[in-house]
Amino acid sequence: MGRKTTTAIIVFFSVLLCTLAFHTASFAGPIAGKEIKIGGIFPITGHGANVGKREAIGTQAAVDVINAKGGVYGVPLKLFIEDTASNPQEGVNALRKLAGDHKVLAIVGPHYSSMGETTFPLGNRLRVIQIAVASSKPGLAAANRPYAFRNTLTEDKVAGGVIREFKKRYNIKKVAIMTDIKDAVSKSVGTQVLPPAFKAQGIEVITGDKPVTFQTNDTQFKAQITKLKAMNPDGIGLGALGPDALNIITEARRQGMKQPFMSTAPIMEGELPEKGGKAVEGTFAGAYWLMAVATGESQEFIKAYKKRWETMYTGPYTEKPDYYPVNAYDAVFMIVEGIKAMCVSNKPGELQMDRDKLMYFMAGLRDFKGVASRGFNCVGDGVKDVIVCEIKNARWEALR
Amino acid sequence: MSVYTQGVVALMGVNILMALSVYAIVMADQVSLGNAGFMAIGAYTSAYLSVKFGIPIFPSLIIGALAASFIGILIGIPILRLEGLYFVMGTFGFGEVVRSFFMNFEPTGGAYGFRGPVGATLPMIYGWVLAFMVFFWLLERSRLGRSLDALRDDAEVASSIGLNVTLLKLGVFWLGSFTAGIAGGLYAHYMFYIESGNFHILVSAMAILCVILGGMYTFWGALLGGVIFSILPEVLRFMGGWRLSVYGSVLVLMMIFRPSGIISRHMVRNAGEWVGGIFRKASS
Amino acid sequence: MFLQQLVNGLTLGSTYSLLALGFTLVLGLLNMLNIAHGDVFMFGAFLGLSFAMLGVPLYLALILAMAGAGIVTIIIERLCFRPLRKAHFLMPLLSTIAFGIVLQNVATQIWGSEPVRYPQATEITQFQLGPVLVSSIDIIILATSLVLMLGIDQFVKRTSFGRAMRATSEKPQTASLLGVNINWVIIFTFFVSGALAGVAGVLTALVYLQITPFIGIRQGLIGMVAMVIGGVGNLRGAMIGGLIIGIIEVMNDAYFTAGYRDIILFGLFLAFIVFKPEGLFGTKER
Numbered sequence: 001m002g003r004k005t006t007t008a009i010i011v012f013f014s015v016l017l018c019t020l021a022f023h024t025a026s027f028a029g030p031i032a033g034k035e036i037k038i039g040g041i042f043p044i045t046g047h048g049a050n051v052g053k054r055e056a057i058g059t060q061a062a063v064d065v066i067n068a069k070g071g072v073y074g075v076p077l078k079l080f081i082e083d084t085a086s087n088p089q090e091g092v093n094a095l096r097k098l099a100g101d102h103k104v105l106a107i108v109g110p111h112y113s114s115m116g117e118t119t120f121p122l123g124n125r126l127r128v129i130q131i132a133v134a135s136s137k138p139g140l141a142a143a144n145r146p147y148a149f150r151n152t153l154t155e156d157k158v159a160g161g162v163i164r165e166f167k168k169r170y171n172i173k174k175v176a177i178m179t180d181i182k183d184a185v186s187k188s189v190g191t192q193v194l195p196p197a198f199k200a201q202g203i204e205v206i207t208g209d210k211p212v213t214f215q216t217n218d219t220q221f222k223a224q225i226t227k228l229k230a231m232n233p234d235g236i237g238l239g240a241l242g243p244d245a246l247n248i249i250t251e252a253r254r255q256g257m258k259q260p261f262m263s264t265a266p267i268m269e270g271e272l273p274e275k276g277g278k279a280v281e282g283t284f285a286g287a288y289w290l291m292a293v294a295t296g297e298s299q300e301f302i303k304a305y306k307k308r309w310e311t312m313y314t315g316p317y318t319e320k321p322d323y324y325p326v327n328a329y330d331a332v333f334m335i336v337e338g339i340k341a342m343c344v345s346n347k348p349g350e351l352q353m354d355r356d357k358l359m360y361f362m363a364g365l366r367d368f369k370g371v372a373s374r375g376f377n378c379v380g381d382g383v384k385d386v387i388v389c390e391i392k393n394a395r396w397e398a399l400r
Numbered sequence: 401m402s403v404y405t406q407g408v409v410a411l412m413g414v415n416i417l418m419a420l421s422v423y424a425i426v427m428a429d430q431v432s433l434g435n436a437g438f439m440a441i442g443a444y445t446s447a448y449l450s451v452k453f454g455i456p457i458f459p460s461l462i463i464g465a466l467a468a469s470f471i472g473i474l475i476g477i478p479i480l481r482l483e484g485l486y487f488v489m490g491t492f493g494f495g496e497v498v499r500s501f502f503m504n505f506e507p508t509g510g511a512y513g514f515r516g517p518v519g520a521t522l523p524m525i526y527g528w529v530l531a532f533m534v535f536f537w538l539l540e541r542s543r544l545g546r547s548l549d550a551l552r553d554d555a556e557v558a559s560s561i562g563l564n565v566t567l568l569k570l571g572v573f574w575l576g577s578f579t580a581g582i583a584g585g586l587y588a589h590y591m592f593y594i595e596s597g598n599f600h601i602l603v604s605a606m607a608i609l610c611v612i613l614g615g616m617y618t619f620w621g622a623l624l625g626g627v628i629f630s631i632l633p634e635v636l637r638f639m640g641g642w643r644l645s646v647y648g649s650v651l652v653l654m655m656i657f658r659p660s661g662i663i664s665r666h667m668v669r670n671a672g673e674w675v676g677g678i679f680r681k682a683s684s
Numbered sequence: 685m686f687l688q689q690l691v692n693g694l695t696l697g698s699t700y701s702l703l704a705l706g707f708t709l710v711l712g713l714l715n716m717l718n719i720a721h722g723d724v725f726m727f728g729a730f731l732g733l734s735f736a737m738l739g740v741p742l743y744l745a746l747i748l749a750m751a752g753a754g755i756v757t758i759i760i761e762r763l764c765f766r767p768l769r770k771a772h773f774l775m776p777l778l779s780t781i782a783f784g785i786v787l788q789n790v791a792t793q794i795w796g797s798e799p800v801r802y803p804q805a806t807e808i809t810q811f812q813l814g815p816v817l818v819s820s821i822d823i824i825i826l827a828t829s830l831v832l833m834l835g836i837d838q839f840v841k842r843t844s845f846g847r848a849m850r851a852t853s854e855k856p857q858t859a860s861l862l863g864v865n866i867n868w869v870i871i872f873t874f875f876v877s878g879a880l881a882g883v884a885g886v887l888t889a890l891v892y893l894q895i896t897p898f899i900g901i902r903q904g905l906i907g908m909v910a911m912v913i914g915g916v917g918n919l920r921g922a923m924i925g926g927l928i929i930g931i932i933e934v935m936n937d938a939y940f941t942a943g944y945r946d947i948i949l950f951g952l953f954l955a956f957i958v959f960k961p962e963g964l965f966g967t968k969e970r
Contacts, residue, residue: 049797093407100403117593181943213942222692223937243799275801317796478958493954500946605781648786655779659771
């Protein structure tokens with residue numbers, strides 16, 4: 001070959017290589033765009049302000065961790081948070097804003113069951129998933145397939161384990177049940193979950209189908225405790241939220257009752273051990289995450305949460321994470337895993353397809369390894385391991 | 401219209417209807433703090449019919465509103481005898497009784513709420529809003545409307561010139577409870593779920609605030625008030641945790657500085673000439 | 685058990701009485717409802733809590749909370765009543781609803797939306813009086829309420845300022861002509877009304893041990909019910925009305941279910957409004 005030809009060939013291949021390199025570089029990442037948008041819908045004001053803020057911090061903390069490691073294939077996550085104000089009308093508008101204006105791929109939240117009752121069906125029509133971080137009203141996710149998911153345990157899964165330990169420890173043969181009849185979750189625990197769960201373990205339910213009743217946030221429980229005391233049970237099963245449980249048990253001790261109390265997850269909210277003192281020692285409940293849990297993921301979550309807390313909704317009521325922000329944190333990681341596994345493209349024109357991909361991913365997620373989440377079951381409710389706990393030394397301690 | 405705007409506008413329609421329901425009763429110089437109760441009756445009745453019997457939305461809305469207005473008449477007869485503040489307290493007592501009734505009434509879910517009603521769309525909601533607005537527009541121009549004006553000005557004089565005051569009061573009460581019943585039915589079919597907590601006293605109070613701030617001498621006031629109060633919380637979203645404080649403070653200040661409402665009686669009386677004046681200017 | 689429930693009802697009822705008294709003072713004076721009264725009750729409870737947490741002894745915290753709640757009520761008078769005297773007669777009522785929203789939100793921002801613990805400054809001792817168990821807290825509540833109620837009753841009846849209050853409520857123009865400073869009477873009445881709510885708040889918090897910014901809503905409404913049953917504008921009626929309501933509520937919870945509570949209470953309210961608006965003990969002439 002002549003020198004001119006050789007030069008021509010070298011130039012040709014160089015140009016070809018450069019052109020190929022240039023084109024490959026623009027195909028390098030499977031994710032299009034500058035950021036991946038996800039949404040959070042929480043009560044930042046109103047009744048649930050404290051817990052909503054904690055959930056927001058937990059969600060943002062997960063985003064921080066993921067973005068610190070380079071995001072998803074180099075593209076960072078961006079979290080949009082909208083306030084439901086603990087009010088369904090605003091919750092609906094918040095969802096529409098996230099889905100329609102911000103055009104997020106998936107939404108973490110809401111918190112309350114009654115919020116979910118109205119945002120879940122809307123999410124089905126807008127065709128975007130919501131991964132609720134609380135809300136354990138029975139049947140809610142099941143009634144709202146396919147886009148509704150709840151990364152939380154329903155109470156019936158917790159009751160059996162707790163009752164077994166409760167019976168063993170205190171030699172329980174007969175119980176009385178006291179329940180909230182206003183809050184849907186507590187009411188279902190007291191009237192639908194606990195009675196059959198007790199009977200299944202051979203324990204007699206003295207109150208039959210007429211439990212002692214109260215309303216959420218009642219200011220006093222004298223009447224109910226007087227009635228309970230007269231029944232003389234071996235133990236008491238509660239359908240109540242944490243703050244009410246605290247007052248109920250305190251009043252019981254004041255009136256001289258010494259019997260132990262038990263319930264499922266809701267009473268673990270509200271700092272029962274710290275505020276209850278000696279009165280609440282020995283109370284049993286069940287949860288799926290405690291701050292004392294020592295796993296690596298749990299510690300990483302706590303670290304990320306505490307760091308984010310310093311610059312977001314700082315305050316004494318948001319400082320300590322409970323299991324709701326854990327659910328939110330895990331939910332973000334689930335979404336990211338879904339984005340990778342389902343090859344979500346993040347292209348504006350493929351928004352609906354991306355949203356549907358995430359929905360299918362969540363529907364089949366069974367073996368997720370999160371801080372306290374393992375995935376979802378066939379009706380969209382969360383799968384987690386139950387930890388039976390008792391109050392000892394002014395805190396919740398896991399049995400065994 | 402974005403999905404978000406659609407949502408805000410749709411709920412605004414429901415709020416406007418609630419404001420109109422209060423306005424109807426205001427036309428006879430009474431203020432009802434219990435219209436959330438009628439809204440609840442309309443909502444639960446129409447939702448139950450749609451979900452359990454598969455009745456299409458239009459008839460179930462009507463039946464729901466008729467149920468609400470029927471209860472309205474039953475309650476109205478004893479309560480309308482009361483004056484001023486006692487009437488207000490009576491209506492609010494009624495509203496609370498309805499709310500706690502539905503909290504206990506198991507067939508419609510009780511504390512678990514009632515899920516399932518669907519089918520209210522934006523055009524449907526505004527169809528109703530328009531229908532009611534036309535109705536009120538005609539009412540204000542009619543002889544009946546003038547009788548109500550007279551009643552409002554001075555009930556004793558009105559009755560001495562032969563107007564049946566009791567019947568007029570009962571009539572507007574029926575109208576108000578019917579409107580609130582429609583608002584409730586639309587709300588249920590739009591939100592997909594209702595529970596007794598959705599119909600608490602603040603809902604009634606907000607409806608009254610719409611009327612009083614928009615201007616209580618014409619139905620346009622209720623419309624304006626409804627629009628403002630639906631947009632205000634959305635506009636204030638950026639305020640984060642202090643949103644509700646700002647909202648409440650804005651209301652208190654508005655009442656101090658413009659207690660007669662935005663659209664005053666003067667404006668209404670002169671509205672005709674004002675509009676005519678614009679046309680004259682345009683054609684000259 | 686019945687006797688015990690009766691005592692329970694009296695204790696609960698005495699806090700309602702204090703609230704009803706506050707409502708009736710303002711209503712009797714100005715013929716207007718202060719719907720934010722329940723939220724003042726809540727605010728008083730929180731103020732007491734804040735002072736107690738700073739280490740202030742309980743009785744002093746109580747007094748400071750009373751003063752604070754009284755001041756808040758004066759603010760309400762300034763913003764929601766005085767500027768609206770010439771407006772539609774219902775405007776003040778609605779303005780107080782809006783103010784209540786602000787109070788709840790401010791409390792949420794300062795103290796959080798979750799229940800806050802009241803430091804238990806006094807040890808609870810139980811006394812067995814025959815078949816009935818009474819705690820030291822019960823006695824404190826009953827005694828404080830009784831003293832306050834009797835004090836106000838006597839004050840309005842026997843002092844000259846009390847006479848001025850009664851004169852203003854019955855015939856404001858005449859009273860003014862006779863040299864009564866109407867504005868001062870109004871401010872004072874509002875202050876007392878607020879102070880009563882503040883006391884009720886602190887006492888309730890001592891029993892309840894936890895308070896949230898949202899306890900005022902229902903408490904306020906029940907106070908209103910007690911007021912109507914007793915007789916609007918009638919101080920004794922408010923006191924007894926509160927006790928009756930407390931007993932009814934407790935008996936309902938003991939023998940039926942808590943769900944029926946509001947239906948019974950508000951149904952009673954409605955029945956009284958319609959059929960016996962002067963209440964059990966008669967209302968002031970207006």
